[in-house]
Amino acid sequence: xxxxxxxxxxxxxxxxxxxxxxxxxxxxxxxxxxxxxxxxxxxxxxxxxxxxxxxxxxxxxxxxxxxxxxxxxxxxxxxxxxxxxxxxxxxxxxxxxxxxxxxxxxxxxxxxxxxxxxxxxxxxxxxxxxxxxxxxxxxxxxxxxxxxxxxxxxxxxxxxxxxxxxxxxxxxxxxxxxxxxxxxxxxxxxxxxxxxxxxxxxxxxxxxxxxxxxxxxxxxxxxxxxxxxxxxxxxxxxxxxxxxxxxxxxxxxxxxxxxxxxxxxxxxxxxxxxxxxxxxxxxxxxxxxxxxxxxxxxxxxxxxxxxxxxxxxxxxxxxxxxxxxxxxxxxxxxxxxxxxxxxxxxxxxxxxxxxxxxxxxxxxxxxxxxxxxxxxxxxxxxxxxxxxxxxxxxxxxxxxxxxxxxxxxxxxxxxxxxxxxxxxxxxxxxxxxxxxx
Amino acid sequence: xxxxxxxxxxxxxxxxxxxxxxxxxxxxxxxxxxxxxxxxxxxxxxxxxxxxxxxxxxxxxxxxxxxxxxxxxxxxxxxxxxxxxxxxxxxxxxxxxxxxxxxxxxxxxxxxxxxxxxxxxxxxxxxxxxxxxxxxxxxxxxxxxxxxxxxxxxxxxxxxxxxxxxxxxxxxxxxxxxxxxxxxxxxxxxxxxxxxxxxxxxxxxxxxxxxxxxxxxxxxxxxxxxxxxxxxxxxxxxxxxxxxxxxxxxxxxxxxxxxxxxxxxxxxxxxxxxxxxxxxxxxxxxxxxxxxxxxxxxxxxxxxxxxxxxxxxxxxxxxxxxxxxxxxxxxxxxxxxxxxxx
Numbered sequence: 001x002x003x004x005x006x007x008x009x010x011x012x013x014x015x016x017x018x019x020x021x022x023x024x025x026x027x028x029x030x031x032x033x034x035x036x037x038x039x040x041x042x043x044x045x046x047x048x049x050x051x052x053x054x055x056x057x058x059x060x061x062x063x064x065x066x067x068x069x070x071x072x073x074x075x076x077x078x079x080x081x082x083x084x085x086x087x088x089x090x091x092x093x094x095x096x097x098x099x100x101x102x103x104x105x106x107x108x109x110x111x112x113x114x115x116x117x118x119x120x121x122x123x124x125x126x127x128x129x130x131x132x133x134x135x136x137x138x139x140x141x142x143x144x145x146x147x148x149x150x151x152x153x154x155x156x157x158x159x160x161x162x163x164x165x166x167x168x169x170x171x172x173x174x175x176x177x178x179x180x181x182x183x184x185x186x187x188x189x190x191x192x193x194x195x196x197x198x199x200x201x202x203x204x205x206x207x208x209x210x211x212x213x214x215x216x217x218x219x220x221x222x223x224x225x226x227x228x229x230x231x232x233x234x235x236x237x238x239x240x241x242x243x244x245x246x247x248x249x250x251x252x253x254x255x256x257x258x259x260x261x262x263x264x265x266x267x268x269x270x271x272x273x274x275x276x277x278x279x280x281x282x283x284x285x286x287x288x289x290x291x292x293x294x295x296x297x298x299x300x301x302x303x304x305x306x307x308x309x310x311x312x313x314x315x316x317x318x319x320x321x322x323x324x325x326x327x328x329x330x331x332x333x334x335x336x337x338x339x340x341x342x343x344x345x346x347x348x349x350x351x352x353x354x355x356x357x358x359x360x361x362x363x364x365x366x367x368x369x370x371x372x373x374x375x376x377x378x379x380x381x382x383x384x385x386x387x388x389x390x391x392x393x394x395x396x397x398x399x400x401x402x403x404x405x406x407x408x409x410x411x412x413x414x415x416x417x418x419x420x421x422x423x424x425x426x427x428x429x430x431x432x433x434x435x436x437x
Numbered sequence: 438x439x440x441x442x443x444x445x446x447x448x449x450x451x452x453x454x455x456x457x458x459x460x461x462x463x464x465x466x467x468x469x470x471x472x473x474x475x476x477x478x479x480x481x482x483x484x485x486x487x488x489x490x491x492x493x494x495x496x497x498x499x500x501x502x503x504x505x506x507x508x509x510x511x512x513x514x515x516x517x518x519x520x521x522x523x524x525x526x527x528x529x530x531x532x533x534x535x536x537x538x539x540x541x542x543x544x545x546x547x548x549x550x551x552x553x554x555x556x557x558x559x560x561x562x563x564x565x566x567x568x569x570x571x572x573x574x575x576x577x578x579x580x581x582x583x584x585x586x587x588x589x590x591x592x593x594x595x596x597x598x599x600x601x602x603x604x605x606x607x608x609x610x611x612x613x614x615x616x617x618x619x620x621x622x623x624x625x626x627x628x629x630x631x632x633x634x635x636x637x638x639x640x641x642x643x644x645x646x647x648x649x650x651x652x653x654x655x656x657x658x659x660x661x662x663x664x665x666x667x668x669x670x671x672x673x674x675x676x677x678x679x680x681x682x683x684x685x686x687x688x689x690x691x692x693x694x695x696x697x698x699x700x701x702x703x704x705x706x707x708x709x710x711x712x713x714x715x716x717x718x719x720x721x722x723x724x725x726x727x728x729x730x731x732x733x734x735x736x737x738x739x740x741x742x743x744x745x746x747x748x749x750x751x752x753x754x755x756x757x758x759x760x761x762x763x764x765x766x767x768x769x770x771x772x773x774x775x776x777x778x779x
Contacts (some may be wrong), residue, residue: 013453014451043549058775123751186723229547325448330449331448333448357450358451359456360458361458364552364555366457366553366554368664369719369721372722373721382721411452412451412452413454415457416454416456416457419447
């Protein structure tokens with residue numbers, strides 16, 4: 001089935017294949033798990049096990065020593081064979097613990113706990129979230145607990161949870177809201193309690209809120225004010241900048257500070273697993289789809305499982321694959337190795353066939369103005385890139401760099417295939433580091 | 438690790454429009470039926486003109502890229518410019534002259550400004566303008582005159598005075614249309630329009646096959662190859678101007694102009710869908726494009742009047758292209774200040 005998503009500032013639509021997806025439960029366990037020591041944008045965690053050592057399921061194998069790094073746990077029981085450098089789903093290379101499956105399971109197949117967290121103090125919730133290695137996948141993957149602590153310290157905090165996919169082609173968060181809505185909302189309540197939020201923003205993009213009733217929300221979030229807000233169904237309504245502006249505008253209206261923690265459904269579900277069922281982050285629910293895939297499915301996959309194994313479980317390739325894209329066709333990354341593992345920040349896998357792969361030969365700008373017409377941040381991407389090329393660092397250019405939301409709308413419509421938003425992001429990164437853009 | 442030959446590239450992996458080369462090829466493909474019609478009509482002279490302008494265009498591209506050692510960007514746009522120029526020059530033009538004219542026009546209009554995406558005025562229009570300024574006798578005369586309109590009362594009637602030969606099936610098709618769907622709207626189409634629509638009598642090949650041009654425009658807009666704003670604004674403004682004012686200075690009757698005649702003669706449709714939407718020469722915002730289209734419509738009315746002008750459309754394109762940088766300058770200022778002009 002083809003789905004169409006309109007751009008927020010244009011009549012044009014993005015068309016993508018969206019087959020019916022079904023939850024099939026747990027995926028097969030990998031015989032060899034490649035567990036990256038870097039599961040977020042921070043520094044890699046320090047391994048606490050050595051090659052040849054036997055590990056239990058859920059055992060800590062790498063400690064996040066720095067505030068921005070997170071703990072990593074063994075997704076399967078077995079023996080640590082080695083620490084190898086492997087390609088990661090974000091396109092970088094990184095160190096990973098290779099665990100060969102053997103031994104008995106401590107979590108899988110056991111009855112889930114249901115911990116009554118409401119009576120637990122905030123500091124204890126924060127400690128457990130940190131211990132279980134929960135990360136925030138709202139935007140770029142990062143450690144969750146430092147943000148929660150910071151928000152709590154500032155006071156009058158808010159928690160905003162995005163209940164839909166920032167990249168609509170991912171389809172994961174919409175599916176999680178459909179099937180695991182109660183767990184997601186309870187996870188949000190846990191996170192709100194952890195940062196002592198006075199307000200909780202539930203941001204959805206459906207025509208009408210189809211979640212639980214206001215009474216149930218009151219019960220769940222207790223003393224906190226729960227605000228249900230609708231974001232546009234157009235792209236890119238789920239980007240960090242737009243959600244942030246929605247929340248900040250409302251808080252400014254009420255003359256409250258803009259102190260807010262932004263999370264997504266995957267993060268809320270991780271918090272639920274960590275606190276309620278007392279499980280570290282050892283698996284992820286991911287969408288596996290694409291035109292070259294045998295059977296599109298939603299699977300719960302152990303972290304470290306090679307994507308080749310996941311594809312095989314979904315019926316393998318039905319036609320020669322052109323690209324394998326992780327985390328959505330609009331904002332994801334293509335991977336080139338079937339041994340690339342599933343990580344804490346993996347949300348979806350798209351197996352594209354060669355016909356569906358767009359032509360990427362970059363040609364000079366044809367001056368069509370499409371990028372300007374679709375940009376939700378109302379900047380002029382082509383002129384910004386021209387300014388970067390010519391090293392014209394005017395105040396307007398720097399302001400435009402700051403306004404860019406990196407949604408990629410400009411690149412989606414560009415017939416010259418100029419990677420406009422990547423160029424802008426690169427320049428913005430240089431600017432942040434104190435260099436000339 | 439199993440290494441594969443897959444391509445690693447950054448997002449997005451969905452794109453809404455074809456790449457530049459494919460866009461050029463789609464435009465070129467829509468011209469193939471016109472070339473086939475020329476072959477079918479045995480107008481080999483017109484095909485020879487197209488071949489020579491195509492050669493001139495390729496030579497202009499080579500003359501620019503080879504000595505400057507610039508990397509030639511093969512987006513086929515030079516080839517397309519050659520074909521378009523050939524179709525807009527009169528059939529039977531000396532092949533050597535058309536080659537030289539196309540070489541000079543494309544070199545000046547396209548290459549010296551930096552090629553695709555950078556040129557100021559449409560190189561095809563410049564080629565035709567050079568040919569016209571060089572020897573206007575090669576071009577057919579204005580087919581509709583004020584005297585003719587005064588005598589007959591309308592533009593098409595005046596056009597018919599000039600040995601207008603209908604196609605054999607005109608009468609039958611017109612009759613069927615009048616008895617069929619036109620009856621529902623209470624419209625009665627006079628004879629002759631079917632000829633204008635299918636094979637208008639003109640020495641310039643691009644002005645002849647309006648039905649094919651119209652069908653091509655649907656393909657071009659549906660495949661997102663051209664922007665529909667400029668042609669729509671142009672046709673709407675030109676049509677409205679012709680309807681309201683074209684007969685006023687001659688017969689004194691307001692709101693009685695023949696819009697269909699204006700659209701089906703003088704290459705109005707061909708220019709609207711093949712020359713005016715050229716991205717390089719247009720403003721980039723929607724508002725800018727609308728203003729440019731409206732301006733083109735007004736200018737077309739001032740230059741070509743009620744229709745039937747052999748080069749009025751081409752000169753309209755040149756004048757609008759000359760003005761467009763001012764519109765672009767203003768839109769850039771608006772974007773910088775208001776940020777919401779697109």
